[in-house]
Amino acid sequence: xxxxxxGSLVLxxxxxxxxxxxxxxxxxxxxxxxxxxxxxxxxxxVFANAADVAEGKRVAESVCASCHSTNGxxxxxxxxxxAGQRSAYLYTELRAYQAGARTDAAMGAAVKFLxxxxxxxxxxxxxxxEPAQPAATTVGxxxxxxxxxxxxxxxxxxxxxxxHGETGVSKVPGTPSLVGLDPKYLVTAMKAYKSGQRKNxxxxxxxxxxxxxxxxxxxxYYALQKPARAQASAPADQAAGKTADAMxxxxHGxxxxxxxxxxxxxxGQDAQYLMAAIRAYRDGSRSDETMKGLAASLxxxxxxxxxxxxxxxxxxxxxxxxPLTAAEWxxxxxxxxxxxxxxxxxRLPALAAQRADYLEKVLxxxxxxxxxxxxxxxxxxxxxxxxxxxxxxxYSRKKARSVVYVILPxx
Numbered sequence: 001x002x003x004x005x006x007g008s009l010v011l012x013x014x015x016x017x018x019x020x021x022x023x024x025x026x027x028x029x030x031x032x033x034x035x036x037x038x039x040x041x042x043x044x045x046v047f048a049n050a051a052d053v054a055e056g057k058r059v060a061e062s063v064c065a066s067c068h069s070t071n072g073x074x075x076x077x078x079x080x081x082x083a084g085q086r087s088a089y090l091y092t093e094l095r096a097y098q099a100g101a102r103t104d105a106a107m108g109a110a111v112k113f114l115x116x117x118x119x120x121x122x123x124x125x126x127x128x129x130e131p132a133q134p135a136a137t138t139v140g141x142x143x144x145x146x147x148x149x150x151x152x153x154x155x156x157x158x159x160x161x162x163x164h165g166e167t168g169v170s171k172v173p174g175t176p177s178l179v180g181l182d183p184k185y186l187v188t189a190m191k192a193y194k195s196g197q198r199k200n201x202x203x204x205x206x207x208x209x210x211x212x213x214x215x216x217x218x219x220x221y222y223a224l225q226k227p228a229r230a231q232a233s234a235p236a237d238q239a240a241g242k243t244a245d246a247m248x249x250x251x252h253g254x255x256x257x258x259x260x261x262x263x264x265x266x267x268g269q270d271a272q273y274l275m276a277a278i279r280a281y282r283d284g285s286r287s288d289e290t291m292k293g294l295a296a297s298l299x300x301x302x303x304x305x306x307x308x309x310x311x312x313x314x315x316x317x318x319x320x321x322x323p324l325t326a327a328e329w330x331x332x333x334x335x336x337x338x339x340x341x342x343x344x345x346x347r348l349p350a351l352a353a354q355r356a357d358y359l360e361k362v363l364x365x366x367x368x369x370x371x372x373x374x375x376x377x378x379x380x381x382x383x384x385x386x387x388x389x390x391x392x393x394x395y396s397r398k399k400a401r402s403v404v405y406v407i408l409p410x411x
Contacts, residue, residue, distance in 0.1 A: 048124030056125025084131025101165035131400030148325030153221030159249025227315035268315030359392035
């Protein structure tokens with residue numbers, strides 16, 4: 001609702017289901033907000049009447065429909081849905097394209113010769129339309145965006161648990177524990193098996209179809225599990241192993257707890273696996289010049305003692321922070337863009353049911369400075385590529401709500 005007051009507009013926003021006009025449940029109507037905004041040209045589209053909207057449709061058909069379609073639901077990758085978008089926001093963005101404040105050759109050419117009246121009316125037209133439907137769940141991706149990275153990693157580790165243990169603590173002699181390892185190292189190791197740089201046909205086969213994002217999720221899941229020593233161990237002279245540790249601690253850390261993300265911790269690792277790894281470096285089946293030289297200086301007895309020494313040390317968690325889930329990121333975004341991305345501010349865009357590929361493109365543009373906004377730059381700079389993908393998919397699946405503005409008579 002809109003009413004005038006001392007040169008400002010007071011907006012009470014009524015959120016409706018669409019053409020039916022039925023007001024949503026209390027959970028949705030709780031999103032209603034009052035915002036004081038200075039009156040200006042950008043809000044004229046809110047006052048559009050039926051004739052204005054009809055004229056806006058004619059502008060849309062001749063200028064916008066080839067990319068955004070007449071119904072405002074885009075079928076082109078990277079091109080946003082406009083149906084049901086906040087008309088004041090659409091108008092200000094069209095003005096920005098026209099002025100060159102936002103750069104896009106196609107958009108600049110499309111709006112170049114439109115006058116202000118046409119911009120207002122086409123913004124009002126698209127804002128009047130029924131919003132797009134939420135996107136269906138993405139099929140074929142390794143980690144559905146409805147899951148956070150840790151949940152996705154856990155789901156992806158199901159084939160690994162038979163050998164490496166459900167939480168990455170090995171129960172099988174000769175099989176490495178995966179807890180206590182920095183994600184950076186574990187991703188590198190999995191890639192080496194996948195490419196054949198590390199020789200293991202079983203691992204190569206299991207990782208053949210695992211994508212980059214899934215490797216990251218798996219390594220993150222294991223990094224956040226409670227560290228423990230591998231359950232299988234080998235008897236040996238640990239005192240002698242401690243003496244041999246002196247040449248390893250410079251890289252792998254004291255007592256086998258690495259401080260370098262690219263170098264694995266050895267504490268709590270399966271002894272038979274450690275012995276096999278040392279032998280592999282010694283005979284060249286694992287390629288690393290530093291490790292080859294060190295392994296060559298160890299005979300079988302020293303190899304056994306050193307491995308037993310590390311196996312009996314307590315594994316320690318790597319310095320990894322659990323990332324925010326898409327829902328947790330969205331809580332921050334919703335402060336400006338409205339509950340579930342349904343903006344209650346006519347000057348801020350709704351995100352609900354927007355195309356995921358467009359949202360990804362926009363977030364990347366804010367992260368890199370391609371689009372300018374101090375607020376959005378600050379919000380997006382901490383996002384990883386995975387966060388961007390999941391957040392875009394999260395909003396694309398939310399139901400979009402139309403917003404109706406009703407002019408109230410003065411008291």
